[in-house]
Amino acid sequence: MADGATCDALPAFIQKVVLSSSNLLEQNYRNQLQISGQLTREQYAELIVELKNAIGGKFYINEMNDNQIFLFTDRCPFGDIVENAPGLCHMTSSIFGGIAARNFGYAKVELKKRIALGSGHCEICIHSDPAKAEDVIGDEYFSDGHQVIAEVCAPSDVQKRIEERLHALWQRERPCQPSGKLEEAPTLVAQSPAMLKLLDSIETVAPTRVTVLLSGETGVGKEMMAKAIHCMSPRRNEPFIAVNCGSIPSELVESELFGHESGAFTDAKTLRLGKFERANGGTLFLDEADCLSPRAQMALLRVLQEQRFERVGGQVAIACDVRVIAATNQNLVELISQNKFREDLYYRLNVISLTIPPLRERKDDIPALTECLLDRFQKRYSKEKRRITQAGMQSLIDYSWWGNVRELENVLERSYLFARDNLIDHILFDLDYSGSGSKLDDVVDLKYLKQKAADDVEKQILSQALRKHKGKVAKVAESIGLTPRAIYQKLKQHQLDVSNYKRD
Incomplete structure (x- = not known):
C-alpha cells in the first residue's frame, strides 16, 4: 500500500452491504440466463453494463482485452447528487470489483475520470492482472474462493478529487487568458502528512459559506488553495475572482473592489463593475489582505457585515452573494497590536483559519514536486526527458527553501536548462559568477x-x-x-x- 493511503473511503459496513448486493445481482443474472460456473469476460462485461443502465446510467464497453475492461458513460445513474457526494462512486467500484473478484480471483477498479469531479463523463478501467495493475491507483478486490475482501485504498483520494476539480476550473478559465499567455494545467502534490491534513480540512470547509483566512509564507501556493476551496464548493460553476490587494494603490482600492459610477471622479468616463459585483454568486480571493489601507478595511468590513455595497459615486446599495477567502503572509495579530489592521475585520475574516505549511516542513513532497516540474519543463522547452540524479535529489531535500515552491520551480528550471546532458546532478541554487558557489561552466547568462x-x-x-x-x-x-x-x-x-x- 502506498504512503499516505486512506482506507476509510467507504465505512466497513457499507462495503459489506454493497458487496453482498453485488452477489445477489450476479445470482439474479445467472438465474435469468441459466449460467453456472465462472462468468466469461464477455458475460461479466454485459452484466455490469446492464446493472448500471437499469438504474439510469448510459454505460458501454469502450475496449476489452485479456487484462482490462474499459467502460464509458456520460450519464451517471446517481444524477446531480453525485457532485456533492463523490464517495458514491466507490459503490459502483464495489459492485464491479466484487463480481470480478468472485469470477476472476482479483480486480482493481480504476476511476480514471468521474462526473462527480467535474469531468463531464466517467471512464472506468477494471484490471484483472495484479502484476500489471501494481502502479495503478484504484480500489482492489480479492477472493479466497469463499468471500471477497475489499481494499478501498486509493492513495490520497481527496487530492485526486481536488485536482480534478481544479483542472475543470482551469479548462473554463482558458478562453479568458490573454492571447499568447502560456498557462499550464494545475497539478496538486500532497504526499506529506501536513499537506494531506490541509486538503482534508479544505474538503470539510469548502461546502460551507464561511469566510476563510489562508496564512502562509510567500510562494506556498495560497491562490491554488483558495481555488481548491472554491472548486470543492457548491459555487464551483460560478466566478472565481482573485485580487492582489498589495498591488492596488490605496486611492483606487474602493473602485477596484466595488466599482464606480460614470463621472464618479475625473477619469471615471464609464460605469465600471468592481470585483465584488463580478464575483457575485461565486468566490472573491483577497490576496495580501494585510496591505489594505484603513479606509479600505472599513469598507470591506461593512460589506462582510451587511452583504451590500455601493459603487464609488453611487447612492444605491447593491446586494451581493460572495464568499470571501482572504490570504496573508503576515502575522495579523501583531499588526492589530500595531494599529495597522482592524481587529473587528480580523474576526470577520478569520472564521476558519487554514495555514499552508512551508516547503521545508513538507519535504516528503519534494520528489513528487520535482518530477512534476521536470515534466512541465520538458513540454515547455520541447526537450528530451531529463531526470535528476540521487545526489541532486538529496540536495533538493536538504535545502531550506525559504522561497518555497516558487523558489523550487526557479531553481529546477535553471538547473534543467543548464544541464549538460539528460541527467541533472548539480543543482543551481543561485546564479554565482564568482566561482565560489554553483558554477555554470563559464557560461554567462547575459x-x-x-x-x-x-x-x-x-x-x-x-x-x-x-x-x-x-x-x-x-x-x-x-x-x-x-x-x-x-x-x-x-x-x-x-x-x-x-x-x-x-x-x-
Whole structure:
C-alpha cells in the first residue's frame, strides 16, 4: 500500500452491504440466463453494463482485452447528487470489483475520470492482472474462493478529487487568458502528512459559506488553495475572482473592489463593475489582505457585515452573494497590536483559519514536486526527458527553501536548462559568477545580467525621484512619465517604502 493511503473511503459496513448486493445481482443474472460456473469476460462485461443502465446510467464497453475492461458513460445513474457526494462512486467500484473478484480471483477498479469531479463523463478501467495493475491507483478486490475482501485504498483520494476539480476550473478559465499567455494545467502534490491534513480540512470547509483566512509564507501556493476551496464548493460553476490587494494603490482600492459610477471622479468616463459585483454568486480571493489601507478595511468590513455595497459615486446599495477567502503572509495579530489592521475585520475574516505549511516542513513532497516540474519543463522547452540524479535529489531535500515552491520551480528550471546532458546532478541554487558557489561552466547568462543591471538602475531612479518629491507618488509618476499605479507596482517590486522618503 502506498504512503499516505486512506482506507476509510467507504465505512466497513457499507462495503459489506454493497458487496453482498453485488452477489445477489450476479445470482439474479445467472438465474435469468441459466449460467453456472465462472462468468466469461464477455458475460461479466454485459452484466455490469446492464446493472448500471437499469438504474439510469448510459454505460458501454469502450475496449476489452485479456487484462482490462474499459467502460464509458456520460450519464451517471446517481444524477446531480453525485457532485456533492463523490464517495458514491466507490459503490459502483464495489459492485464491479466484487463480481470480478468472485469470477476472476482479483480486480482493481480504476476511476480514471468521474462526473462527480467535474469531468463531464466517467471512464472506468477494471484490471484483472495484479502484476500489471501494481502502479495503478484504484480500489482492489480479492477472493479466497469463499468471500471477497475489499481494499478501498486509493492513495490520497481527496487530492485526486481536488485536482480534478481544479483542472475543470482551469479548462473554463482558458478562453479568458490573454492571447499568447502560456498557462499550464494545475497539478496538486500532497504526499506529506501536513499537506494531506490541509486538503482534508479544505474538503470539510469548502461546502460551507464561511469566510476563510489562508496564512502562509510567500510562494506556498495560497491562490491554488483558495481555488481548491472554491472548486470543492457548491459555487464551483460560478466566478472565481482573485485580487492582489498589495498591488492596488490605496486611492483606487474602493473602485477596484466595488466599482464606480460614470463621472464618479475625473477619469471615471464609464460605469465600471468592481470585483465584488463580478464575483457575485461565486468566490472573491483577497490576496495580501494585510496591505489594505484603513479606509479600505472599513469598507470591506461593512460589506462582510451587511452583504451590500455601493459603487464609488453611487447612492444605491447593491446586494451581493460572495464568499470571501482572504490570504496573508503576515502575522495579523501583531499588526492589530500595531494599529495597522482592524481587529473587528480580523474576526470577520478569520472564521476558519487554514495555514499552508512551508516547503521545508513538507519535504516528503519534494520528489513528487520535482518530477512534476521536470515534466512541465520538458513540454515547455520541447526537450528530451531529463531526470535528476540521487545526489541532486538529496540536495533538493536538504535545502531550506525559504522561497518555497516558487523558489523550487526557479531553481529546477535553471538547473534543467543548464544541464549538460539528460541527467541533472548539480543543482543551481543561485546564479554565482564568482566561482565560489554553483558554477555554470563559464557560461554567462547575459539575459540575467542585463535584467539585474536594469533593475538596479530603475531602483536608483525611483529612489532619487522619491527623495526629490518627498515621497509624493503622483509627482514621481509625472516626472518619470508613468501612471501612479505603475509606480506603486514598481515600489513594491523594489521594496521601496514611500514613508521613508516623506521624512527626508
